[in-house]
Amino acid sequence: MATDLTADISHEELQLAARNHALPLEALRHEITPVGLHYLLTHFDIPYVDVDMWRLEIGGLVERPLALTLDDVKARASRTLAVTLECAGNGRALLVPRRHSQPWLMEAVGTAEWTGTPLAPILEEAGVLESALEVVFTGLDRGIQGEDPHLYERSLTLEDALRDEVLLAYAINGQPLPPQHGFPLRLLVPGWYGMTHVKWLQSITVVDEPFIGYQQSVAYHVRQSEDETGEPIKRILPRSLMVPPGIPEFPARMRHLEPGPCVLEGRAWSGRGAIERVEVSVDGGESWEDADVGEPVSEFAWHGWTYRWEAEPGEYELCCRATDAAGNSQPMSAEWNFDGFCNNAVQRVPVIVS
Numbered sequence: 001m002a003t004d005l006t007a008d009i010s011h012e013e014l015q016l017a018a019r020n021h022a023l024p025l026e027a028l029r030h031e032i033t034p035v036g037l038h039y040l041l042t043h044f045d046i047p048y049v050d051v052d053m054w055r056l057e058i059g060g061l062v063e064r065p066l067a068l069t070l071d072d073v074k075a076r077a078s079r080t081l082a083v084t085l086e087c088a089g090n091g092r093a094l095l096v097p098r099r100h101s102q103p104w105l106m107e108a109v110g111t112a113e114w115t116g117t118p119l120a121p122i123l124e125e126a127g128v129l130e131s132a133l134e135v136v137f138t139g140l141d142r143g144i145q146g147e148d149p150h151l152y153e154r155s156l157t158l159e160d161a162l163r164d165e166v167l168l169a170y171a172i173n174g175q176p177l178p179p180q181h182g183f184p185l186r187l188l189v190p191g192w193y194g195m196t197h198v199k200w201l202q203s204i205t206v207v208d209e210p211f212i213g214y215q216q217s218v219a220y221h222v223r224q225s226e227d228e229t230g231e232p233i234k235r236i237l238p239r240s241l242m243v244p245p246g247i248p249e250f251p252a253r254m255r256h257l258e259p260g261p262c263v264l265e266g267r268a269w270s271g272r273g274a275i276e277r278v279e280v281s282v283d284g285g286e287s288w289e290d291a292d293v294g295e296p297v298s299e300f301a302w303h304g305w306t307y308r309w310e311a312e313p314g315e316y317e318l319c320c321r322a323t324d325a326a327g328n329s330q331p332m333s334a335e336w337n338f339d340g341f342c343n344n345a346v347q348r349v350p351v352i353v354s
Contacts, residue, residue, distance in 0.1 A: 013103045022107035028243045028267050031111070031297060031304065032082060035173050038110030039194075040180055041087050041102060043152055043215075044143030047200050051184050056168075060136070060205035063127030070184045073168060076117040081165065081190065082301040084111040084269045088193035088220055088233050091334065091343030099340040106241060106347055111267075111301050114188050116169035120162045123206070128158065131208040135161040137187050140200035146214050154198050155211035156189065165190045165300065168201065190300035191235050191271035193342075195220050222337045230337075236271030237344040238330055240278050240305070240322035244349050255351045262311045266320055268293070269302035273325030280307040284317035285332055285346065291320070311353045318349040 009017075020041045027037045051070055058066040087108035092099060094106070123135070139152040160166070167188040170177060177183040182199030189196045195215065211217070216232075223230025243265050246257030268275045274296070279288040291307040305320075323329040334345040 009103060010100055013100055016102045020102055022104060023110050025107055025241060025244055028241055029265070031301075032113055032173060033110040035112070035175070035178065035181070038112055038172075038181075039085070039087060039108045041089075041108065041194060042141070042180065043145070044141045046179050047140040047142075048179075049140065049184055049200065054184055054202070056185060056201060057203040058122060058126045058205075059203065060207055061129040061132045062123075062206050063129065064125070066122070066126050068122075070170065073117055073185060074170060077121070078115055078117055079167060080113055080115040081167065081188075082111060082113050082296070082298040083188060083190045084109065084236075084300065084302045085194050085197065086236050086239070086269070088195055088341045089339070090239075091345065092340030094345070095334065095336050095340045095343055099338060101340065106239075108194075109239075109241070109269075111269075112172045113174065114167060114169040115171035115174070116167035116185075116188060118164065119166045119168055119187075119204075120164065122168070122204075123162065126206075128206055129208075132158050132206045133208050134158060134206075134211050136205040136207055136211050136213075137198040137201060138203045138205065139182075139198045140202050146218055148214055150214055152198060152215055153211070153213045154196055154216055155207075155213075156196070158206070160189070193220075193233055193236055193271070195233070219339075220341070221339070222341050223339065225338055228338070233341055236269065237342055238268070238270035238272065238275065238322045238324045238328050239344045240266055240268035240275075240320040240330065241347055242266040242280075242318060242320045242349055244351075245318075246351060255349060257311055257351055257353045259311050259313050259353055262309045264291075264307040264309055264318065264320075266305055267302040268305055268320075268322035270322065270324035270326075270328060272328050274299065275303040275322050276325050277323040278303075278305040278307075279321050279323075280309075281319040282309060282316050284348070285319050288321075311351075313353050316351045316353065318351055319346045321346045
């Protein structure tokens with residue numbers, strides 16, 4: 001659906017927008033996003049953690065419950081993995097009517113190098129019982145949503161939790177996690193939308209029935225009304241973003257570009273398969289040409305892409321769209337849903353060449 005430019009931003013949304021932040025699109029030039037430019041969404045408050053008192057508790061349906069200090073976690077085998085994270089609400093503000101929540105445009109994304117220890121060996125050491133079905137991850141952040149006070153909790157099936165790439169991360173881009181990124185420890189589930197990557201992790205609990213906490217069974221579903229259950233959100237849909245060329249007007253950020261050769265560039269990613277194709281349009285999607293797509297730094301990180309354009313005087317609407325190895329491609333417009341999730345419609349960048 002088209003953007004409603006007259007829709008008012010509420011006081012509540014303004015508070016959220018001030019607390020959270022998106023990636024400036026010019027920062028797409030960085031293959032690895034600097035920590036201060038990586039997108040952030042914090043549901044409740046950023047908890048203060050005394051690392052000397054903090055323990056990670058692993059319990060539930062296990063033979064040997066564990067209580068690990070941060071030093072215990074760091075002493076285990078480590079892995080560093082470049083991973084693109086994206087908020088499930090990315091693009092929410094572009095759907096009409098707009099759900100009143102964090103008013104993301106398209107920039108709720110970032111790619112960092114995360115260092116941590118694989119989760120699977122810890123679960124194996126604890127001895128998961130045969131009756132296990134899911135693994136619940138509980139953070140230290142607590143608040144009220146859906147009228148119920150609760151800690152932020154999400155679950156994975158045991159099969160997904162045991163995947164090789166799932167990490168308990170304690171560092172980002174070679175430095176300890178800052179408070180806003182989940183210090184001292186967070187879950188990292190490559191390929192899944194950001195709500196899955198529980199921050200400020202305090203416990204991991206193995207259970208034998210589906211977890212029904214609010215953030216799992218009510219929030220983060222694609223639904224058409226508040227009364228529906230809808231479909232749970234999991235893996236990231238394909239998306240491409242362009243570094244807006246030229247220079248911006250203030251405050252509207254309309255782009256101005258001089259005539260002549262221009263290299264358009266950007267990033268593309270998907271949690272459902274490697275990016276196999278990026279196409280670029282300079283006429284608002286009427287015609288498309290293939291861009292050159294580069295290799296990612298890891299199988300879970302975005303691809304860089306470039307397209308050479310001979311810019312002639314005039315007004316243009318530049319677009320880009322990605323297609324992944326599973327055949328998923330970005331739509332020109334996204335289907336509306338009640339909470340404004342999973343809007344991966346193509347980006348549109350108005351440009352004046354003069």
